[in-house]
Amino acid sequence: MPSVPVVLKMIGITKEFYGNPVLKNVNLDVKQGEIHGLVGENGAGKTTLMNILFGMPVIQETGGFSGRIVFDGKEFLPREPRQAMAAGIGMVHQEFMLIPGFSVTENIKLNREITKENFLSRMFSRKLETLDMTTMAAHSRKAIDALAFEGIDEWAPVAGMPVGHKQFVEIAREIDKENVKLLVFDEPTAVLTESEAAILLDALKRLARRGIGILFISHRLDEVLAICDRVTVLRDGEIVAEKKAGETTVIELAERMVGRKVGGLRVPDRVKLPETGEDVLVVEDLAVNMPGERVRGVSFTVKRGEILGIGGLAGHGKLGIANGIMGLQPASGSVRFLGREISLNDPVSALRAGLAFVSEDRRNIGLLLDEALEDNLALTAMQVHGRFLRRVGPFTVRDPGSIRRYALETIKEFDIRTTGPRQIVRRLSGGNQQKVCIARAISLEPKLLLVSEPTRGIDVGAKQKVLEILHRLNREKGLTIIMTSSELVELRRICHRIIIMYGGIIAGILPPDASDAEFGLTMSGERSAERSGEHETTR
Template sequence: MKNIEKEYFGNKVLKGVSLTVKPGEIHALLGENGAGKSTLMNILFGMPVIHSTGGFSGEVIFDGAPVSMKSPKEAMDLGIGMVHQEFMLIPGFTVTENIKLNREITKHNLFSRIMGDKLKTLDTEQMNKDARKALDTLGIGIDEWITVAGLPVGYMQFIEIAREIDKSNMKLLVFDEPTAVLAESEADTLLAAMKKIAASGIAILFITHRLDEVMSTADHVTILRDGELVATMKKEETNVMQLAELMVGRKVEKLGKEKKHNGNSEETILELKNFHVAMPGEEVKGIDLTVRRGEIIGLGGLAGQGKIGIANGIMGLYPAEGNVTLEGKKIELNNPKASLNNHLAFVSEDRRGVGLLLDTSIELNIVITAMQAQKKYLKRLGFFDQMDGKVIREHALKMIEDLDIRCRGPQQITRRLSGGNQQKVCIARALTLEPNILFVSEPTRGIDIGAKKLVLDLLVKLNRDLGMTIVMTSSELGELRSICDRIAIITEGKIECILESDASDADFGLAMAGEYKKLRSKEAVIS
């Protein structure tokens, strides 16, 4: 792939990236969330999202010839396979049927010999043999005749891979975070299978965030950061520490933190003990965390590691268990109203799906939660409560001015606002609850770079001027480091470590990759 560039709606996500992979090579592709890894692979695999958003620039050369994949089928016909993070299996089909889907083997019978090939029947015996061979290559002992429904996720991952290696023309296989759902023993089996596949001459592109797997398996490593190529090197030329630093290294601009007077308090305002949240895709598996009064604490980590689940669990949006105490008082879990009554407020990561009533006015969006949970902005008329339009309008106008929400007026429909202004409406609604702690999840997702700066400045201002304690969850490590006092990195549902915002790039990289505890404990033993 030569000088690949791609933009989505004016936002450049790949900036002249080049990548070379040789036959039989395992080539690791590293980078934070949003570094451009998946977009690069989508271009290689001809995914529709690339062509429906204006295509890309640059050149893809496969087997020595320029190619332009317009669809995944074209990529597969060339010999490119992809094992996605999201499983693409049919639950009611057997393992063999999933492996052989669209490549079924048929055989003649009495009727087909007379009336034509359309009456051929499936050669189940031969298909089972092929499926067995692919499964044995991966070292997995699952029976090929059982249905996929109900199998553990680890087995599903292996079936996805078996389907690809069963193809006779396979030349390049892309693995997108293949070990993310596997237990340690299963991951070891998969890595051994990858080496066996590569030894047969098939090239492997291996997207992962686990640096120990890179060092044990890959031949070459390419690192992307913010859509740019940072480095391509042989595994022997690097180490875990350097890879970690290259993944996250960047200039971090501090946003007004030096003026803040209340971030150094040691007083605990919120404490989590053995806290679990059953949020699909963002499960929290027993964390202990202390939040200090008046600080901005960040929750970071890669996608799917559990950081998003923490605030959602505390606010009662997903089933949670464990102990959560606010100023020494235990909070009732799994009850959103109880959380709101304890002066906790939440700005959801899903702005359009959960955070806003898109076809409702700005002013109603701002007051709706306070109206329902705290009975504010209501006036009594006989036996009934009515919205107090005058008070609502006054409050909305104040919020629009204070937060600089760019709109035509408080009655404008929120759907017609820009992403940054929609986010400010979400924050305005949270502030209307007069919270002691503000949980903000992915506050800059889907908004342009100018609006991002405004939203982050606003959070710093709330913290600095009002002394508000803020718990900010973000996939953007640079944003967390720019405004947070401390950052807890979540890996596999647990806290890997808590770092100061000015900690080294290497430490943050190791933490994101789940290697911090392991390496630092080794260093402690040695010293």
């Protein structure tokens, strides 16, 4: 189609973070007036691609990228977001970049204020000109009306608005910029109610008709198909499909998104579970108010000797569950372990009951980075069970002998690469730090181990080792494990059942051998929509 000019062309974009390739030779183009969908799992590289387009500093700080960007017919190499904005690229953020105390108009016109002269400005400088609030308000009204959303008053303060309205203010700000040629929407409907989402999608189509190119990132595949002209699927930093919207289906997209990744990860067979396993953990109506990972009421059980997986896209609450059970994030509901109620919001209660947790936030919650390896290993067991202590006169102090013995055993058993038990854990590699975290949890001799994102940010060899460790603990010691991970492949390798979270509730519980399409659909919320009657009540 030579008739429609191309607004944005990204050619052969390749990017590495510390030797890990996150984008491999990605080509993407957006035509004038086109809505182009971009879908992919978390970690597929969508955010990195957008960061490159916007010239976010993080890209330059980590060694830049290779490939070319052509924007509006010109070579374009943004080094900071300002340049991207000046060139005519607008971004609607997932998190709102609005100033709560300002009115809608002030937010829309921030830093692009319309001013008029007064006697001070004539005497000194243009910086002292008065704001022309009337004109500014009129412009804002026009931008809001263009979205066909009447619910917003241009004079109202942003603080206290419903999230949907804030989202519209964000969009209005972007389309108010006169030179805007390309708009990027990063999951714009994630926070909207259904009717608001419908209005937004309409507005997007209208914007496209005005000749603006739109890049639409979303996990909701039905939406993508409904409004996009073309859809690109990104998986592991590679483009695996580029389809016309009319020529594909939700199922095909879901399949492509998840895909079967054949890595070097091999784990021996799962242990067969007896059909009538005893439920060791019973979770009822657990709601967790974890920022960014809210859980809105989930109920499930865990059988003795099982590895239960929890998966789902980022922000849909999978991380909230373990943090809620362990009392680290404010939670409500009921959690019973071996018949005993665990009091929520109290980490000691969970730890005493025999639960142990390996946090997803390794560097902040998992480790004392500037302490020796052996002290990291021993500290939790010392606090919770009084292990590794001896008496010196009237004092009960740490017992260096037993700590050293345990540390040496652990280093050998988990194959931790270190210069010795006194090495500071900050100096260890990510994979070895993760082994320390798991070993510390094991030092509690737990009856149930919760691990979150055990393989995040570590290299392939270490991933393999960590999965093997978990598998071995399960097989040899019969340890029951709840494993939360963004890496669906890994969950499918070692788990017996996998809970998929969507929108803070359980979208489905799948066996590991369910089809790619089924996982894809469940993760993108298509399946929970079918059964919405059941879930509306728990919201």
